[in-house]
Structures are given as C-alpha cells and as structure tokens.
Amino acid sequence: MSRTDKTPNAVSGGVPDMATELNGDRRAFIKKVLKGAIGGSLLLVIPLEAGVGEKQENDFDKIPEQIPGIRGQEYDMSSRQFAFVVDITRCIGCGSCCVADKREYNVPDGNYRTWVERYVKDFDDNVYVDSPKGGVEGYQEPRPELKGKIRDTFFVPKLCNMCKKPSCVQVCPVGATFKSPDGFILVDSKRCVGCGYCIQACPYSARFLHPVTRTAEKCTWCYHRVRKGLLPVCVHVCPTKARKFGDMNDKKSEVYKILRSHDVITVLKKDMGNAPSLYYKGVRREVV
Amino acid sequence: MESSYNSHVKRIIGGIVIAAVLGFLAKVVMTPESFGVYGHYRADAIIEEADREIRHWTNASCSSCHAHEANRHSKGNHKTISCEFCHGTYADHIADGKKVKTLPVMTGDEIKTLCLRCHNKAIEARPEDVIKTVAMPDHLKKQNVKETHTCNQCHYVHAPLEYINQAIKITGIKETI
Structure with missing residues (x-):
C-alpha cells in the first residue's frame, strides 16, 4: 500500500495518470511484469494434473448409450444373450462396416474381421461370388466378365457367427479361444500359440492369423463396445441399418422383434450344427 | 548296506510320488491366474478384451465441437452416415479431451x-x-x-x-x- 501512497495522483476522479504511475513506481511495475511472465510460463510447463486421469475413464459416458440396460449397473454375464441380424435386403455394399472395422482394430491389409460378398445369379442359375479387398474399398465396378443377363444380385456381409456350439473352441489345444458366459467367442492372444487349428475348424472362415502377433484373430462383435453400452462399430456406422444387434433377453430390442417376426430368417450352414447367433434376413438359398 | 527284498517297490513308489509332486507344482506355477473360473480358459481375458480402446465414437461426440456441420447433417438425407466413415476415427482426432490431429477432408x-x-x-x-x-x-x-x-x-x-x-x-x- 505504501507504493500507492508514494505515487502522485495527478488526475482527479481517482484515475491514476499512466505516465506518473510508471515514473513514480518503475520497480513495482517491473516486479509485476516479471511475476506475470514467470507465473505464465510455469503454467505452460507444469500440466494441470487435476481431473485429467479421471476424465479419461468417464469420457465414454458422454457417448449416448446405444444398448439399453448395460451402463450404471453390475454386468451379469449369465443373463445376457446377444444376437446379430444382417438384413440382406438393405445392404448396399458401401463397405462402411469394413472400413470402420479395419480402423477400430487396425486390421492388417489382406485380413478381414468382417467383409462383404457380392452374389450374382444369372438365368442359368450359375452363381458368381466375389469380394474385392473384402469390400473395404467398396464396389465401384460391376463384374465385367459376366456377359449374361443377371437374374438376381445382392450383397452378403459376413462376420463371426458366434456359434452356440463353436467348433473353434473345441479344437483349441491351449484354451486360448473360448465362449464367454455371455455368449461371445473371444481369443486370448496371450494364450494363443498360433497353431491355426481354429482357423481350419471355423465353417465360416471368420478367423485369420495376425501376421505380426502370429495369433488367431477374428470378429468379436466389438465386445469392448458392447460392455460399455455401445453397438458394435459395424452396426453403428451402417448407413442403411442393414446390420442390427441387440440382447435377446430384452423384449423391446429390435433384434428380438425381428427374430419373432414372419420374415424369412436363416443362419448360414445350418447343417454344420454350430448353431450360430448370427441371423440373416432375406438371404437366398445360394448363400453359404 | 544290503538291499531288502522290496526295495525296488519302494523306489518305484517314491519315484511316482516325486513325479506327482513335481507335476502338481508345475501345474500350480504354469497355470495362469484366473484359469478355469468359468471354463477351460483365462477369465481375465474377458476383462482384457472388454478394456480395449474405443476408437469410433458417435456423431454426438463430433457435434459437441462441429455444431454447424452437425446441425445441417442431422437434417439432411445423409443423417444416417457416421461422421467417422468419411473423416476417420474420433480417437485419431482427440486424445485426453484435446485435439491431436486434423482429420482428412x-x-x-x-x-x-x-x-x-x-x-x-x-x-x-x-x-x-x-x-x-x-x-x-x-x-x-x-x-x-x-x-x-x-x-x-x-x-x-x-x-x-x-x-x-x-x-x-x-x-x-x-x-x-
């Protein structure tokens, strides 16, 4: 306070004149500037610790819940029965699902957790199937080598069938692939020795050997997202809602309603006896 | 010392006991923790898989900053398309609540x-x-x-x-x- 006493206040009305203020107390002014400069640079150097670590944990709560009844309660694995429905009549073969899947898991080129096949049937009942790069770059061109008239053509997205009787789990010699109590077939990459039995055993060719880790990998129906109340990423990004996912024990879920409807619902390779939880709506008999 | 008439039996039984103890110890040491809680696998693997990083967020996450684009997007025919399909994942763009990289347009x-x-x-x-x-x-x-x-x-x-x-x-x- 002594500083202000020393400063001659020339201007009436209580507003100090700048020139006299500076002249009268240069030392105090320099002190203030230095304090500000040091304080400011310290703020830049020392990161604000408060709340940063906790924030990361709760960030996902900001994403609107997509599967009801998972957040904010104890996750009881035994009370869940998830099902996946692919609606063939709505798939436009854009490959959004493949792109999203590749990005979510950094899937290496040439391997696919999910892919989209294109079926073409001609009037002689020949069936042609192709899937250039698994559909990850979309379908830009029709098949030029097919000259005949096309009778029926459609896209079939493929992914892990999450069998209720999985043959991949049965053959694993080290207990690395397993069926969790909530019905997901997962791979424990720390246990997997990369023998490849499961890849041969899967009737749906859903598995591959990761070229870097040399362990088996496959679609997990985005287990990490489901446990946080979010839809699998392919379901989330599908622009035409051709992919649907939900809990069969939740009678309000879309999947439950579809599977209870009169639509033609089928599973792939039923006679293999794997009892998949992946259902196809509007699929033709030719699809394998 | 002269061996008794049944020493070979003792040796065999002793051998079996030692092998059993070693086998049991090996099993205890080599079986991973949480193996067999739910079945013939490591129960912790479920938690590890559940803790994987989420890379795709939602359009709502994008709209918290890009309100103008999001507003027009939500009213148009492209409202069902995920922002992240065309622009890349949220995780590539934001880390710890801060922008880390510009996404491609x-x-x-x-x-x-x-x-x-x-x-x-x-x-x-x-x-x-x-x-x-x-x-x-x-x-x-x-x-x-x-x-x-x-x-x-x-x-x-x-x-x-x-x-x-x-x-x-x-x-x-x-x-x-």
Whole structure:
C-alpha cells in the first residue's frame, strides 16, 4: 500500500495518470511484469494434473448409450444373450462396416474381421461370388466378365457367427479361444500359440492369423463396445441399418422383434450344427 | 548296506510320488491366474478384451465441437452416415479431451469415388428402395453440366439436397434425376 501512497495522483476522479504511475513506481511495475511472465510460463510447463486421469475413464459416458440396460449397473454375464441380424435386403455394399472395422482394430491389409460378398445369379442359375479387398474399398465396378443377363444380385456381409456350439473352441489345444458366459467367442492372444487349428475348424472362415502377433484373430462383435453400452462399430456406422444387434433377453430390442417376426430368417450352414447367433434376413438359398 | 527284498517297490513308489509332486507344482506355477473360473480358459481375458480402446465414437461426440456441420447433417438425407466413415476415427482426432490431429477432408475426385461407393447405379446389387442411385456420366449430361464436375459442386456433402431444394424453391425449376 505504501507504493500507492508514494505515487502522485495527478488526475482527479481517482484515475491514476499512466505516465506518473510508471515514473513514480518503475520497480513495482517491473516486479509485476516479471511475476506475470514467470507465473505464465510455469503454467505452460507444469500440466494441470487435476481431473485429467479421471476424465479419461468417464469420457465414454458422454457417448449416448446405444444398448439399453448395460451402463450404471453390475454386468451379469449369465443373463445376457446377444444376437446379430444382417438384413440382406438393405445392404448396399458401401463397405462402411469394413472400413470402420479395419480402423477400430487396425486390421492388417489382406485380413478381414468382417467383409462383404457380392452374389450374382444369372438365368442359368450359375452363381458368381466375389469380394474385392473384402469390400473395404467398396464396389465401384460391376463384374465385367459376366456377359449374361443377371437374374438376381445382392450383397452378403459376413462376420463371426458366434456359434452356440463353436467348433473353434473345441479344437483349441491351449484354451486360448473360448465362449464367454455371455455368449461371445473371444481369443486370448496371450494364450494363443498360433497353431491355426481354429482357423481350419471355423465353417465360416471368420478367423485369420495376425501376421505380426502370429495369433488367431477374428470378429468379436466389438465386445469392448458392447460392455460399455455401445453397438458394435459395424452396426453403428451402417448407413442403411442393414446390420442390427441387440440382447435377446430384452423384449423391446429390435433384434428380438425381428427374430419373432414372419420374415424369412436363416443362419448360414445350418447343417454344420454350430448353431450360430448370427441371423440373416432375406438371404437366398445360394448363400453359404 | 544290503538291499531288502522290496526295495525296488519302494523306489518305484517314491519315484511316482516325486513325479506327482513335481507335476502338481508345475501345474500350480504354469497355470495362469484366473484359469478355469468359468471354463477351460483365462477369465481375465474377458476383462482384457472388454478394456480395449474405443476408437469410433458417435456423431454426438463430433457435434459437441462441429455444431454447424452437425446441425445441417442431422437434417439432411445423409443423417444416417457416421461422421467417422468419411473423416476417420474420433480417437485419431482427440486424445485426453484435446485435439491431436486434423482429420482428412475429401476433395476433388476422392469425393466422386466416395459418393459412388453407395450411389453408383452400375452396381445392380443395390436395392433401389433403400438407396437412390445415379448412373455416371448420364446424370451429369442430364443436368447439363460438364462431365468433369465433382458431386460436391452441386450437392452439399453433409446434406445432399439442401442446396438443390433451395435452388428449386428460388427458381421454380422442376427437379430431374
């Protein structure tokens, strides 16, 4: 306070004149500037610790819940029965699902957790199937080598069938692939020795050997997202809602309603006896 | 010391006991923790899989900053498309609540390729009741524009019919596809 006493206040009305203020107390002014400069640079150097670590944990709560009844309660694995429905009549073969899947898991080129096949049937009942790069770059061109008239053509997205009787789990010699109590077939990459039995055993060719880790990998129906109340990423990004996912024990879920409807619902390779939880709506008999 | 008549039996039994103890110890040491809680696998693997990083967020996450684009996007015909499909994942863009990288914005011919992923009429497998398709370059010819035109010169990519509808309103020209 002594500083202000020393400063001659020339201007009436209580507003100090700048020139006299500076002249009268240069030392105090320099002190203030230095304090500000040091304080400011310290703020830049020392990161604000408060709340940063906790924030990361709760960030996902900001994403609107997509599967009801998972957040904010104890996750009881035994009370869940998830099902996946692919609606063939709505798939436009854009490959959004493949792109999203590749990005979510950094899937290496040439391997696919999910892919989209294109079926073409001609009037002689020949069936042609192709899937250039698994559909990850979309379908830009029709098949030029097919000259005949096309009778029926459609896209079939493929992914892990999450069998209720999985043959991949049965053959694993080290207990690395397993069926969790909530019905997901997962791979424990720390246990997997990369023998490849499961890849041969899967009737749906859903598995591959990761070229870097040399362990088996496959679609997990985005287990990490489901446990946080979010839809699998392919379901989330599908622009035409051709992919649907939900809990069969939740009678309000879309999947439950579809599977209870009169639509033609089928599973792939039923006679293999794997009892998949992946259902196809509007699929033709030719699809394998 | 003279061996007794049953020493070989003792040796065999002793050997079996030692082997059993060693085997048991090996099992205890080598079986991973939490193995066999639910079945013949490591129960912790479930938790590890559940803790994987989420890379795709939602359009709501994007709209918290990009409100203008999100607002127009949510009103247009492209509202079902995820922002992250065209622009890349949220996790590549934001880390710890801060921007870490600029996501790509498609331009020029990239736009055309991107649009035709869904809207190319040449791909007959697309169900017509689900997606509106156009044949290229017929569509450009019909609209009396150059064949070098990219889609976004007429269509605002986030809401493809916004400008078209405004133009129809102002000029009164009937729409032709």
